Amino acid sequence: MRVYLTGATGFVGSNLARVFGESHDAELFCPVHARRPPAGAPYEWASVDLTDAETARRSIARFRPDAVVHAAILNDFGRLYTHRRESWDAYVGATRAVVDGANEVGARVVLVSTDWVFDGTQGGAKEDTPPNPINLYGFLKAASELVVSERAEQGAVARVAGVNGVHWARPEAPRRQDAGFGYFVLSLVEALAAGRPFQVWQSPAINMVATPTLASDAAELIWRVVERELSGTFHCCGGESVDRAELARRAVDAFKLDAGLLGLGPPDPNALPPAPVPYDTSLDAAATAAALGVELPGLDSALRRMRAELETGELGPELQPAGGRAA
Numbered sequence: 001m002r003v004y005l006t007g008a009t010g011f012v013g014s015n016l017a018r019v020f021g022e023s024h025d026a027e028l029f030c031p032v033h034a035r036r037p038p039a040g041a042p043y044e045w046a047s048v049d050l051t052d053a054e055t056a057r058r059s060i061a062r063f064r065p066d067a068v069v070h071a072a073i074l075n076d077f078g079r080l081y082t083h084r085r086e087s088w089d090a091y092v093g094a095t096r097a098v099v100d101g102a103n104e105v106g107a108r109v110v111l112v113s114t115d116w117v118f119d120g121t122q123g124g125a126k127e128d129t130p131p132n133p134i135n136l137y138g139f140l141k142a143a144s145e146l147v148v149s150e151r152a153e154q155g156a157v158a159r160v161a162g163v164n165g166v167h168w169a170r171p172e173a174p175r176r177q178d179a180g181f182g183y184f185v186l187s188l189v190e191a192l193a194a195g196r197p198f199q200v201w202q203s204p205a206i207n208m209v210a211t212p213t214l215a216s217d218a219a220e221l222i223w224r225v226v227e228r229e230l231s232g233t234f235h236c237c238g239g240e241s242v243d244r245a246e247l248a249r250r251a252v253d254a255f256k257l258d259a260g261l262l263g264l265g266p267p268d269p270n271a272l273p274p275a276p277v278p279y280d281t282s283l284d285a286a287a288t289a290a291a292l293g294v295e296l297p298g299l300d301s302a303l304r305r306m307r308a309e310l311e312t313g314e315l316g317p318e319l320q321p322a323g324g325r326a327a
């Protein structure tokens, strides 16, 4: 399988690259942007700014992929508000360019999307629950989803949520708690392992409930969407929804850290984004699990495997097929 993967130097994309390349022997081409790929990255690459539609189209035509997986985003929440045209182009425009390029060569497209397309009151949202984004990031992702569902000849949307795990392209970068669930576990583990206290934020103004997902599990689920040639919307997330405090407690257990260093408290006001944040973005992914023939991993399993990935630098075992038997 030949896959044109965008955003491979990013957090989610670096997991897609490893899982697709190492676990599934995909031939990968990855357009990169400001950052170069790490040494030994398992893919061919070239510099391509996806907001330049003609360059993106030509780059896809040259590689002739079977599938395009689009994970790239302009990941700067504040900039979305201060540079609105640039942001529109980076989300909706780049998605349109990628879809047109894929259509031209008969490739399928999978857009990596987010639980933040929901408004925070839609806890347990299913794959077909209508989105209702409450900030510009969620709106741009929902608009990009529509580009795929309406314009791609063979398209799928793969929503990921509360992504935690190893950023294989930049494993050493320090992480901080923020208004979402992404990187939460690593920021907690880094603090507690260094003997520093960690305050788990509690506030109605941030994302307090979500469905944490090990990044490599999300990648494995997305691989199945690609491999099974599925269209529609999928929730490529973990099997359990929790609040921040519960995630913190379970992470402390999985990483065998000192629970005495955990506290609860208000968020750092300087770390809050300049817009509303959805409170409960938990997802129901039963239809996705059935369509992909897998059992979604429980949180303790995901955290144990995250620890193993951090300690060994290797990907963990594949997800269990539905029914729990080995594939």
Ligand SMILES: NC(=O)c1ccc[n+]([C@@H]2O[C@H](COP(=O)([O-])OP(=O)(O)OC[C@H]3O[C@@H](n4cnc5c(N)ncnc54)[C@H](OP(=O)(O)O)[C@@H]3O)[C@@H](O)[C@H]2O)c1
Residues within 6 Å of the ligand: 006, 007, 008, 009, 010, 011, 012, 013, 031, 032, 033, 034, 035, 036, 048, 049, 050, 051, 070, 071, 072, 073, 074, 075, 090, 094, 112, 113, 114, 115, 141, 160, 161, 162, 163, 164, 180, 181, 182, 183
């Ligand atoms: N992280 C989470 O918790 C989370 C949760 C839900 C959904 N998601 C979704 O997952 C996807 C990836 O997010 P992430 O957290 O992995 O973001 P990330 O780490 O910031 O990675 C973004 C990637 O996009 C690339 N990129 C940005 N602008 C580009 C352009 N104009 N042309 C080509 N490439 C460009 C970046 O390259 P440069 O750095 O070189 O610019 C980088 O490789 C997104 O679709 C996001 O909505 C993430």
